[in-house]
Amino acid sequence: MNVHASRHVRARAPADGETQATSARDRALVVCAHPDLAASGFSRPFLEALDESCFAKKALAETYPDWRFDVAREQADLVAAAEIVLLFPVFWYSPPALLQKWLEDVLVDSDGFEQRASLAGKPARMIVSTGGSADEYGPAGKNGHSVEDFLRSLETTLRYVGCVVGPSEVHHAAWRYSEEEVRALAGRFAAERRR
Numbered sequence: 001m002n003v004h005a006s007r008h009v010r011a012r013a014p015a016d017g018e019t020q021a022t023s024a025r026d027r028a029l030v031v032c033a034h035p036d037l038a039a040s041g042f043s044r045p046f047l048e049a050l051d052e053s054c055f056a057k058k059a060l061a062e063t064y065p066d067w068r069f070d071v072a073r074e075q076a077d078l079v080a081a082a083e084i085v086l087l088f089p090v091f092w093y094s095p096p097a098l099l100q101k102w103l104e105d106v107l108v109d110s111d112g113f114e115q116r117a118s119l120a121g122k123p124a125r126m127i128v129s130t131g132g133s134a135d136e137y138g139p140a141g142k143n144g145h146s147v148e149d150f151l152r153s154l155e156t157t158l159r160y161v162g163c164v165v166g167p168s169e170v171h172h173a174a175w176r177y178s179e180e181e182v183r184a185l186a187g188r189f190a191a192e193r194r195r
């Protein structure tokens with residue numbers, strides 16, 4: 001895994017009178033679930049490159065170093081977002097444990113948030129990086145399944161809570177990209193979303 005200098009990704013502070021939730025309205029919410037951004041050569045530059053006028057950005061490991069989420073805030077941000085984008089590396093053929101814990105803690109019924117109603121019709125998708133190359137995935141590859149197959153439980157969870165799940169963007173062998181190339185990929189993603 002590439003190790004890069006520590007760089008901190010923080011969401012813009014809400015302006016006076018503007019809550020985190022309202023500031024996110026009409027923008028896609030990008031939830032980055034990389035547990036160690038200092039060691040990330042893909043998720044971190046991808047997140048950094050996204051323009052905050054179009055994307056509300058959240059790096060879970062930085063906002064919640066102790067993995068204790070502000071559930072009400074997370075739920076409000078999800079409800080306010082025009083679209084939910086989950087950005088993460090594949091660890092042991094799964095989303096990182098940080099993302100799993102966030103799902104378990106946040107996608108629960110509570111005051112003002114009703115599972116399967118609050119997110120009904122909300123577009124969602126995943127942007128995923130892998131260490132393995134494309135030919136290692138799929139039925140003919142040594143891993144025997146596609147990345148999409150490995151992520152089926154997350155996709156099903158998103159559907160269960162009412163999201164309309166779009167195709168995942170999978171970047172194989174992420175170590176081969178320079179940070180500049182990753183930023184270009186993020187720019188392409190942003191441009192395609194604007195179309």
Ligand SMILES: Cc1cc2nc3c(=O)[nH]c(=O)nc-3n(C[C@H](O)[C@H](O)[C@H](O)COP(=O)(O)O)c2cc1C
Pocket residue numbers: 001002034039040041042043044088089090091092093094128129130131132133174175
């Ligand atoms: C604990 C751990 C488990 C990993 N498991 C997998 C895996 O199952 N399949 C795979 O293709 N890559 C695996 N990788 C490689 C990461 O997916 C890869 O390094 C990451 O996507 C690159 O993005 P980053 O630079 O933002 O960390 C693993 C890496 C770590 C640290």
